[in-house]
Amino acid sequence: MAHFTKATSVKDWLNQRLAVEKVEKVMASEYWIPKNINFLWAMGMVLVITFALLLVSGIFLLMYYVPTTEEAFYSVNYTIMREVDFGWLWRHVHGVAASVVFLIIYIHMFTGIYYGSYKKGREMIWISGMLLFIAFSTEAFSGYMLPWGQMSYWAGMVITNLFAGGSLHADFLVEWIRGDYVPAQAFLGRFFMLHVLLVPIAILGLIGLHFAALRIPHVNNQDGEEIDFDAESKKYLDGDKAGSKVMRFANDFMSKDMMVVGVYLIFFFYLVFYNYGFAMDPVNFDPADGLKTPAHIYPEWYFLWSYEILRPFNIDLGLALFGFAQVIFVFLPFLDRSPNTVPANRRGKAFAIWFWLMLVNMIVLTAMGKLPPEDPYSQVGLVAAIVFIAQWIALPIITSMEKKV
């Protein structure tokens, strides 16, 4: 056994047993962040805070929610919304956060693409981040089932139908996923489990991986500059704080981070209190009915771009392209063949156009996915979907021709 001495203070007592000072240094005060960054670098902390809001509001919702097809709808719309004091608050926080978290994820993703934060040693940050995106998508979808309204039911029907694989007609697989011929009790029960236990555990594990992936390559900076973190942190600790290119994670970086978080939270709670409607589809305020389809079935806004890639094609091609769109972002670090780790605008015309076109095109796909599938929206959607696919095919070619800057 290690040698222990009589503790001189509570801190010393903890230090001897848990090395709290060392942990604090490793995790915070001597975890180094470049100074050359902007507010977009705070999106990680904004996401952590949003996840915390989801977790806390979810815990309170979980205490009254009843996961049966008979009672789910009323436990949400009557018990939680009308009987439980402040029940509406938890529900609106949960619903708004579930929507806003995707907005921040997309900003975080496109920041990463713009500044080349997935390149040369940072591949695992990108890959773990995209795995988080998939886990959050699963979490959002499974959560959407729980109020058991019309949109829950029909979204569950349409999405589980995708597993039949179009012309493969793998109905046995669909029935296995549902545990029934249509979404019913078995389906609700298992999606409830996924939403409150299995997927959150996966998310927590992936957040750990995402943070761990940052430690060795460190956070990127506005110029993609390769910083010698050992030399710069030594300079900082030796007293040349102004001359060093890095700062402490806490409290230096955190203080700015939390400033952005503060502004974000004001925006967030403005939405929760005054503008929560966008996160609450009116169709979902009708109880689930397997014998009545809503006139227009569409997913939440954050899934619209990939839904629009599914829609304009026949079922098999649509499914194949939808699958492509779902996974292709994961492979970005390997499809980008250029050695340059600099902002998109400084990498030459080709990649700059690629980046901005991708951003605009995903907004177009999102807008078209929301509109009914009529002329001219379906033509615009078709062109946008083809452009999306073409861009990914072109990416390795244009980046391998890129000049070193």
Place this chain on the structure above:
Amino acid sequence: MENNSRRGFMGKAFGAVAAVGAIGSLVAMKKTWDPLPSVKAAGFTTLDMGIYEENVMVTEKWRGKPIFVLKKSADTMAKEKGNAAAEARNIKVGDANFMVAIGLCTHLGCIPAFKSEEEGFLCACHGGQFDASGLVTKVPPPRGFDIPPFKIDGNKLVLGEVGPEYQAMKDNGVTL
């Protein structure tokens, strides 16, 4: 050396035990997600075909899905005459002729509405149309309405059970 080979043996022995356990638990997990016996037992619906009126579309329920039942008039039958695809889908119970089909659009699973004046179905989701025999008259649906497994039992129709008439339809590719 001796220790190493002992460790190697222990490692392999554990690996074998763990593999058996892993396969066993995967089987258990897969089976746990299968539809329950009560769900499967409730998968049959018996329809008394004597109660339907001509040209009145009735929606029944089988396995949670809407089932369209339409008793065809002599007029409709005359129109269908010569149309092999439509005749192949006809279900004859006693003297009466029926269209019985799963009432979900084969495109993305919406429920089309019956328009009695046009003697056909219109899907509001993406504009697909079907005629009174369940065949597609306007895309996007890739094929006519699917026909549920059925067995003719006197004047009754048992949905969920495979009778010779249904088997013939399936073999001939009339339905999936």
